[in-house]
Amino acid sequence: xxxxxxxxxxxxxxxxxxxxxxxxxxxxxxxxxxxxxxxxxxxxxxxxxxxxxxxxxxxxxxxxxxxxxxxxxxxxxxxxxxxxxxxxxxxxxxxxxxxxxxxxxxxxxxxxxxxxxxxxxxx
Numbered sequence: 288x289x290x291x292x293x294x295x296x297x298x299x300x301x302x303x304x305x306x307x308x309x310x311x312x313x314x315x316x317x318x319x320x321x322x323x324x325x326x327x328x329x330x331x332x333x334x335x336x337x338x339x340x341x342x343x344x345x346x347x348x349x350x351x352x353x354x355x356x357x358x359x360x361x362x363x364x365x366x367x368x369x370x371x372x373x374x375x376x377x378x379x380x381x382x383x384x385x386x387x388x389x390x391x392x393x394x395x396x397x398x399x400x401x402x403x404x405x406x407x408x409x410x
Contacts (some may be wrong), residue, residue, distance in 0.1 A: 289381050294404030301371055301408075305365040307381030307401055314362035315339070318387045320336060321355060321366045322394060323377035324403075330380065332392035344391050349375075373410040378403040 293305040307319070320335035325341035334355035335344045343355050354367040364381050390396045 289383060289399055289401035290344070291379065291381050291401045294379060294406045296407045296409065297371055297406055299371060299373055299410045302367070302369045303371060303406060304368065305366040305379055305381075305404060305406070308406075309362040309364070310384065314357075314383075317383035317385060318391065318397075319357055319364045320382045320384075320391060320397060321353075321364075321379060322382055322395075323375075323379045323406075325377045327345040329378075330394045332394070335387075335391040336364070341362070346392070358365040368406070371406075373407045373408050376406060376408045378405050 288310050290308045291305060297303050315338055318337060319375045321333040322330040323333050324330045332346050333349055334353055334410045336355050336357050352370045357364045381401045383399040384397040387396040
């Protein structure tokens with residue numbers, strides 16, 4: 288089970304940190320990622336991290352502003368978001384998979400999902 292938290296309403300340029308708490312499985316065995324979704328659109332890849340956290344990948348739209356991290360001792364995935372923009376407004380989901388191959392950005396590779404947390408950035 289994955290449970291996101293930390294969403295909220297912020298102004299453009301501000302920062303926000305999302306967390307995803309995992310339970311019920313061996314967290315360190317899972318590739319983890321963040322996706323986001325706006326009304327009327329499909330889920331968009333944001334960032335992903337490998338099992339140990341040593342490798343990370345980012346969507347071009349968030350590179351340099353967002354940082355994904357994981358704490359396998361606490362089974363927590365985080366997303367530090369800085370210099371937020373209005374276009375970052377979305378519901379953010381954490382996702383996990385035992386293996387994604389080279390397709391870390393593909394939504395259909397992940398079979399464990401949280402319920403999402405709303406992030407709203409006002410301009």
